Amino acid sequence: MLKPNVGEMVSISSPLNFLRMVVFPALSSPLGRRVKEQVTSESSESSEKNDHEFGTIHKKxxxxxxxxxxxxxxxxxQxxxxxxxxxxxxxxxxKNVSLRREIEQLKDVLKQWKELVQEHEPRCQMMNAPKSQSELVNVFPCEWS
Incomplete structure (x- = not known):
């Protein structure tokens, strides 16, 4: 590390100047200033990039x-x-259960009607009745005993 000379000691009166002159002497030279400007420029670009990234992250x-x-x-x-x-x-x-019950009930009714017709057929007078129109007028209705 470089030690400052007496002339530089006067300008190193504050801790900030001490840091600039002794700890970071490159930043006090003209070349160091350019480096500092580049760092600052890169820092602002980095800041803009960070802002852009933050905006992108915020959008995401x-x-x-x-x-x-x-x-x-x-x-x-859904x-x-x-x-x-x-x-x-x-x-x-x-509804399906209800309709199936109704179907079963209707089947039972149909079965009863079929049985009734089977019982009636042998005694039916209309089954053996004449087929002509004039004869049909004189036929009495069936007896449902």
Whole structure:
């Protein structure tokens, strides 16, 4: 490390001057000033770059947040649709059970009617009745005993 001479000692009266002259002597020389300007320039460019990076990071963060909210909204809509479909499914299942019961009841009624017709056929007077129009007028209705 270089030691300052007596003339420089006068200008090293403050700690800041001491740092400039003794600790960082390159910054006090003309070449050092150019280096300092470059460092300052690079620092401002770096600062601008950091600002740009911060802006980019901020944009990414906003985009991610927006995307997160959109995804959340989409999932919520899907859940609602699934709930609606589930309710419709349950209603249709109940309707299906009800219709199957009705079908069974109607089958029972049909079976009863078939049995009644089978019992009636042997005694039916209309089955053996004449087929002409004039003869049909004189035919009495069947007896349903």
């Amino acid at each position: 963060t906003r985009r991610r947040e927006k995307n997160r909210l959109a995804a959340q909204k989409t999932r919520q809509k 859940t609602q649709r699934a709930d609606i479909l589930h309710q419709e499914h349950e209603q249709l299942e109940k």
